[in-house]
Amino acid sequence: MFPWEAFAQVVITQQPQSQNLSSGASLTLTVQATGNGLLSYQWRLNGVNIPGANSSAFSIARFQPSDSGDYSSDVAQVRAADLADLPFTDAMNGQNRLTRSTGRGSNAGATREPGEPNHANKSGTHSVWLSWQAPLLGGVATFDTAGSSFDTLLAVYTGDSVNNLTLVAANDDVNYCDDPSSGFHTSRVRFNSKAGTVYHIAVDGLGGAAGDIVLNWSVNTLEGLLSVLSVAPSVTLGLPGDNLSLSVSVQSLEPVSYQWYLDCQSIPGGTQNTLQIVDLQAAKVGNYVMSVKGLLTGQQTLSDPTSVQINITDGQAIDVAEDGREQVADSQSGRRTLARLPGHANLQHRWGHQRPGRTQPLR
Structure with missing residues (x-):
């Protein structure tokens, strides 16, 4: 039973x-709401629905x-009865086309294919x-x-087989400091889609998690192309x-400005594509994010x-395994065990149910 059926x-x-805005300025409107489970959103201008404006935030670049x-x-509660089954398949085949903007499914009992990559670089x-x-x-x-009912990946x-895929976008946990809404175990990706291109969407569970999947999608043909960042x-x-x-590499159609953030606080002087962290101390430990802003749009x-x-x-050296867990090496015995360090909780932005957690806007 889906938790939002009640x-x-x-x-x-x-x-x-x-x-009050001047011509050419950027606009962002946000609404926050609570409910038991998934909420649906529809923004309107003078009472008329705005196509594709179906999230808690609405933006106009210029x-x-x-x-x-x-x-x-308009914010409404989504019931399980309102969600249609999506054509998820265990194996990638390219034929199970997605048409509905929201639907449900499950990954219970599904398996990995030979040669399948780790999605979002997580196990x-x-x-x-x-x-x-x-x-x-x-x-x-x-x-x-x-x-969704579990921690998703x-x-x-793009590509024609699971052994010949080109990554377009991936995410484990949404982590956007500029949005005050927050949740947990939700994944979210945004990318510049090319006309007529077929994309393959993979949903997995972190560390073997499985359960009920809710997948939501939209495409905005009026929004300017996103800058593509890689840190x-x-x-x-x-x-x-x-x-x-x-360092960050940027693909953009316009000149951009840079700003680095540490745990959602702007770093003075961090306005270049490379950031030097000098004399590493506890105060400099955390999550670093790059914000790129188009100078034209x-x-x-x-x-x-x-x-x-x-x-x-405690005198032990820490390495990071491919699945994101830390390997603790005992310097005397040479044995390795898997552990998690305290203080690794990321600032989260989720688009689903919430639980208590720290979140801050960019400053």
Whole structure:
């Protein structure tokens, strides 16, 4: 039984705020609501539905006088009966096309295929697949697993077989500091979809998790193309006093500005594509995020977080395994065991049910 089948009243906890904007400025409206499970959103301008505006936030990259008016968001509780079954398959075949914008499925009993990659670079054993074809105009596509009953992994690929895939986007846990809403165990990806291209969508469970899947997607043909960011390395380990370096590569159609953040706080002087971390200490440990802003459109894109950690705990050296767990090496015996370090909880932004956690906006 899906947890949101029980009746629950939707409560708006934060209303969209009125704004006065100049032509060409960027606009973002947000609404916050609570309910028992998955919520649906529909933004309206002067009472008319805005196509594709189906999340808790609505943005216009370059505001024009014609965009002026009264904006509202209709928030409703989604019941399991409202969700249709999606054509998930255990093996990737490219024929199970996704058409509905929201639906459900399950990865219980599913298995990995020989040669299948680790989705979002994390270990999973119960992957299922869908395919989706971008519309003729392409656009910015958004997929998320809000409302799923387990910790999901989500990945998008192109290619003709599981042994010949090109990664487009992947995510374990949504981690966007600029959105005050927060949840847990939800994955979300956004990418520039190319007209008519067939994409393969994989959903798996972190560390062998399985259960009920809810998949939501939308494509915005009017939104400007996203800058594509890649921060390296994804995890950085050092000793106290070490000097470390983070760098970001950017693919963008316009010139951009840079700003680095540590745990959602802007880093003074961190305005280049490379960040030097000098004299590593506990205060510099955490999650680093790069924000890139288009100088022409004002559109902001955030990178996935990269984790910086000190790798000595109680005299033991820490390495990171491929599945994200830490291998603790006993310097005397040479034995290795798997462990998790405290303080690795990322700041989370989820689009589903919530539990207590720390979240902060970018500052």
